[in-house]
Amino acid sequence: MEKKTLRPLPEFPFEVCHWFYSRKVQLNCHIAYKKNWYSVPYEYVGKMVDIKVTETTLTTYYQNKRINVHKVFPDYVINKFYK
Template sequence: MRYEIIEWTYGRKVNFNCLIQYKKNFYSVPYQYVGKSVDVKAGIETLSIFYKGKRIATHPLFPDNVQYKYST
């Protein structure tokens, strides 16, 4: 099993359009979380979004050279 380095970002606010921003890209979350603070876990290939320790969304992570893209 390979070792994966994880980057955590805490306290991201969910925008009114149900998106959070991470490294100049945008990832969607369910509408119930608009205005709430979420935590972001970024691995090598995936980005997971957590609210109070519960995973609410998972997306493929855009490469570092990609900017201003949306994952819904």
């Protein structure tokens, strides 16, 4: 009876994420997250960006526009740079 009204499952599974707002892009074109550094294009140096962190990725946004995506370093990794 309900089969007619069911919709297909989403293409991507739901992922829990955490948002961090107003992170300043440093002069080295990176932002810091959990003692590691993730690159951002040079035109955003000195600007405030938002980051969305899931279990596997870190996504950077500037004024609600996605700038880039990086894989998140494991928790035991410290002081590494993504270029």
